[in-house]
Amino acid sequence: MPTIRRLPEHLVNRIAAGEVVERPASALKELVENAIDAGSTQITVRLAAGGLDLIEVTDDGCGMRPDEMALALERHATSKLPDEHIELVATLGFRGEALPSIGSVAQLTIESRPHGAQEGWKRVTDHGVVTANGPAALPPGTRIRVEDLFAKVPARRKFLRSARSEWAACQDVVRRLAMARPDIGFVLEHDGRRVIAVQPREELAARVARLVARELAEDGVLIDAERGSAHLTGVAGLPTYNRGVADHQYLFVNGRPVKDRLLTGAVRGAYADMLARDRHAVLALFLEIPPEDVDVNVHPAKTEVRFRDPTFIRGFLVGALRHALEGAGQKSAQAPSAQAMGNWQVEPMAPARADPAPSLGSLFAREYAPQRSSFAPVRPAVSESAAAWRSYEAEVMAQPQGRAEPLSEEADAAEQEALRYPLGVARGQVSDTYIIAEAEDGLVIVDQHAAHERLVLERLKAAGAGDAMTRSQALLLPEVVELEEAACDALEDKIEDMARFGLVLERFGPGAMLVRAVPSVLGKSNAGALVRDVADDLAKNGDALLLGEKLDLVLATMACHGSVRAGRSLSVAEMNALLREMERTPRSGQCNHGRPTWVKLAHGDIEKLFGRK
Incomplete structure (x- = not known):
């Protein structure tokens, strides 16, 4: 021995x-x-x-x-x-x-x-x-x-x-x-x-921008939120200012740099319907909580922490981040890149044409027949709830409609007034995809599909689509999903929370769960795959709110199908209606995948292109 x-x-x-x-x-x-x-x-x-x-x-x-x-x-x-x-x-x-x-x-x-x-x-x-x-x-x-x-x-x-x-x-x-x-x-x-x-005694936002990226000073929003004894400060990058890796996410708890799965999961949840899956936010968040509510001694290097109430911390971070990003309005990281600006070049002047070019007004003189939405909902079994849901979708996904009309004196005054709007007044359309608008301070270019995709998603949320989605649709035959016993235990602890989101589960032996109903909007989805994904989310982050985020992703998918597609011709009235709604809608500066919905060329940028500056 x-x-x-x-x-x-x-x-x-x-x-x-x-x-x-x-x-x-x-x-x-x-x-x-x-x-x-x-x-x-x-x-x-x-x-x-x-x-x-x-x-x-x-x-x-x-x-x-x-x-x-x-x-x-x-x-x-x-x-x-x-x-x-x-x-x-x-x-x-x-x-x-x-x-x-x-x-x-x-x-x-x-x-x-x-x-x-x-x-x-x-x-x-x-x-x-x-x-x-x-x-x-x-x-x-x-x-x-x-x-x-x-x-x-x-x-x-x-x-x-x-x-x-x-x-x-x-x-x-x-x-x-x-x-x-x-x-x-x-x-x-x-x-x-x-x-x-x-230097010492710098402001937090200035220090973060200096150390992370100077662009955050313009392309970020300040975070300052309190809930109970928790206080969150920091700088969060706009969804349009993102990276392909998560290396630029800096998280701190009581002044200590940490790399915590719960916090990174909360960040991912806050940006869930604003970033593509392969893109990551840029931010620095500083969480202050009482020392007795966090254990910093779970790792020898103290890079990981354990919270007394992880559900509260996650909900607080997601809510604070979303509130700050919504406060940014239609702001986006919209400055044109130096590479794009460099592609502009002075071309030799073309010889005079024998036939005059058509006037700008003639481009909008044609009649416009509104097209039918490209969103075609799947027709489930006939039921009152399904019919009501289709009616609801048609209402909230209605596309802006209008007809081009000659400008009267009153309309001309209204157009001059529209120039003072942040996104200006529509002047035309390029490739049936990009809206060209004139504002007081420059030229605005809008991606019509990306912009309308965000508008539809926000309409769905504002109109209560989140509540509508949580209606349960009972399965004709309950489905048995086999899982590891630990995963079943975690799901069983959250059965009541799942039911609030429309997912009705029962324990079915040591290593299985019985699915009796799913959220109505997921009616034809694979119930087994949904439950496994939720179990994985619980194992990874320990929070049933991830199911709500999953439903948000479904909303985003619906919004994408229900929005104005690229390649569709719009009338001037439709374009202006889109611009005005963008100005009223929070987070309209980026689509549901984190791409910018509009960029602006300031007058100074345009003058540089023509050698006036």
């Missing part, structure tokens, strides 16, 4: 280091968090070879005395936990855990001088062994150098990535911590090159 023995101290330290120090970015995170907890107002970070050769963090915080410095290098020694209530810790990290772990796998130099002290102190350890200890000259604060990380642990060193990859991870760490604390100035240098330099 193997003999149980105590591990030697140096091996214990290396095992602990494996939990805290996975790569240079992990060590850097711990050191910068310590500097923040020390009350610093300025933090400077210097790196060499992506942190593999050197990590140096200098701060102007409270500093440490020589005896405190020695204690900080012992395991489980900290100044950040005054009592035994670990769940109420309000700091970012534990200096007594990080420093000995880092010092056991690198050469660690600590120099520190408390405010008011005549001189500082220096302590050097080489892979856990103290090699120097004595006075040091430095201003008040602390400077920590980590050199040759994992130099004597080749098994760990060879699994690190390239210096370029490690540098990218370190940069992300500093960016997130600098974003979390706009009251602190940060400087980041890599191989002698300054990459980040932000």
